[in-house]
Amino acid sequence: MTASNPTFGPAPDPREAPRAFLEHLYRVAVDRALPLSTLGAHLPKPPKGRTLVLGAGKAGGSMVQALEALWPADAPLSGLVVTRYDHIPPRPEGVPQRVKIVEAAHPVPDAAGQQAAERVLALTQGLTADDLVLCLISGGGSSLLVLPAEGLTLADKQRINKQLLDSGAGIGEMNCVRKHLSRIKGGRLAAACAPARVVTLTISDVPGDDAAVIASGPTVPDATTCAEALAILDRYGIEVPAPVRAQLESGELETPKPDDAVFAGHEVHLIATPQQSLEAAARAARETGIEAHILSDEIEGESREVGKVHAALARAVAHRGEPFARPCVILSGGETTVTIRPRQPGQAKGRGGRAGELCMGLAGALMGQQQVWALAADTDGIDGVEDNAGAFVTPDTLARATAAGRKLSDHLDRNDAYGYFDAIGDLFVTGPTNTNVNDFRALLIL
Template sequence: MTPDPRNLLRSMFDAAIAAAQPDLCIPRFLPPRPKGRLIVLGAGKASAAMARAVERNWDGPIEGLVVTRYGYAVPTERIEIAEAAHPVPDAAGLEAARRMRDIAASAGPDDTVLCVISGGGSSLLALPLDGISLDDKQAINRALLASGAPISEMNCVRRHLSAVKGGRLAALAHPAKVVTLLISDVPGDNPIDIASGPTIGDPTTSADALAIVRRYRIALPKAAEALLVSGGSETVKPDDARLSGSETHIIAAPQASLEAAAFVAREAGLAVHILSDAIEGEARDVGAVLSGFAAQVARRSQPFTAPCVLLSGGETTVTLRGKGRGGRNVEFLLSLGLHLRGIPNVWALAGDTDGVDGVEEIAGAILTPDSLSRAWALGINPQAALDNNDGHGFFGALDDAVVTGPTLTNVNDFRAIVIV
């Protein structure tokens, strides 16, 4: 008996999130107890939960500071939790980053600095280089988010305009031992792109960042552009001696979460095909391509036979054209639905594993075979909604939004297509 697609989709999404919980992933990566202090520093949507997991599994003295998104704090006893804005930084993130810089610089040779980093840290750990104001930083972030650039290129620019990213935080902590635990939210799991790599040596250059700015025609404040042009914004490189004793571990990543979702589907009796954990590109283009795969399965039993599930992860982008409520996962779903044109046997869920798709407190949505017809019955034009970047408005009107609240982790986008 084929399970109810809606319930199966939500069960898979919940399993993907559960597989990346810090309490599950942190303990086996903790470092040995140092002679001196264990100092915990961190940033990201999962960083507070990561800090709590460290506390729960550490039997010695511990101190530190992490910064997470508003609403994502959890109770801790010895590690301070600060909250700040995401995806556009604010003064609270600036102050937390300043304090974190000073704490890192205070570390001695007998100390271990344990850095707990996850997606979202790029905006939460917001300390620009001298000459760049917070207003400048906010304007740069908004321009990057609207540009359509992939996350690796956005973070290259961010690293070269930051006082703590691109290996700078680890360099400040030298000669202490630095151990970094990462929850990956980026395609390919490259540590330099997770929160813009505050403890990771950066192989890219100021010239690379400048080329990205010019490619996407991003208007930079004069001080920021001058730093890139002059090379005065260069980051810490991988062969820098200050990073020689550093350790880096990815403790949770999209692939493991996709495999957890696949287990749920197989237990329900469906074949599962993981297409990729690293799909990038415009959300609407990815929707169009995956609709072709799903339609071929549904109509031709190629390259797979239904009933089955197609899983994928990664991070798509949205080039803003309209004035809707945005969200790359709901934009993907709306495009998918428009290209499927109501094929009766195809259902889908797309959501951000951190619980926030775009800037909405909504993780994503569910697409059903009758989503388009229900929208038309309500007087909603699906194509117009897509043109206006209003996926959240579209699925909200259908009561098909997926709301999780803060998930306390972040392994990027999750997409599941069920073909019955």
């Protein structure tokens, strides 16, 4: 049986072209999360006053273009949205630009991100109750919209952000800290927009789809506290300047809470979620006659360890037909983490992200298991800071890597997934996808 997707055409036969089949599932998942097909159902009517568009995230460019295409041509529209470098898609023909899009760095913020945040905050001045603020928020906004709290410099924020990324802290922990060390995150942007009405349109890239975590929730209430942020910094041994620590201890850097009147009348709409994309991929698999099972869209943990757990499940299916019968596809999402190992003297710096690290753990634990193929990739098209979205794992991954002189344990020791999979031609490269619903993983067991 052959299934087709209107965007990509017929799905490859999984038995004849397993890698191409897995790639097809990934592209179907990404397509489900593109803003042009999801944003329109959540748009409010134009207000009596003006409409200001603000936002940040790796999907910012495509969200702006979708809004410009769908918003009434005779209704005023202006504003500023910041996205990652090289993440502005080609402008659709016939759609005039009405909202400014600027670029900044991710995952470690830069001066361009700070300047963009200052401009965003400045645009909120003079808003009235007749005005509408449309906030376009997607994953990556925490780094792209950076405005350090009083007493912190951009260099401080860069250091803290890098240490959090390297520590293995979960996304909720990282964003709790980011919110309390910012003048724009954790609901502060919404407070600045008062008395205008705020409607937030967001694409979820976090486990649980909590809008307060996505991009550190600049327009939604924050239930976390200064005390929690301080505990996370202490847990991972991350220092902050003494005056800032004192502000955390006293609660001076507390964020607006859910009962704050500033949020009255505000709306938040999830226009795309990881679960929706996994369900789209599952439907595409079933249309080819391959049963699909979604484990969860909320899987977290150390990447290599999550890879081992997925391998154990795949081996159980391959050996015993349990808990699922072959042939099948096992899908999962979420956001794993990578703890960067200290480098030994003379050891080369590793390259790669959480998807590649998961694939190394998966390949090692599969031990060359026949009839199992896998793809793990970030749905934004970038695994960490490299040019690949993720990597493939095949029954002969270990054998081909050994033949290429690559030892898996060495690459795991230095977190070098990119070098390992590049050597055997198994990197998965897509370029920016212009959306972001977090990790995508698919295991095909024939």
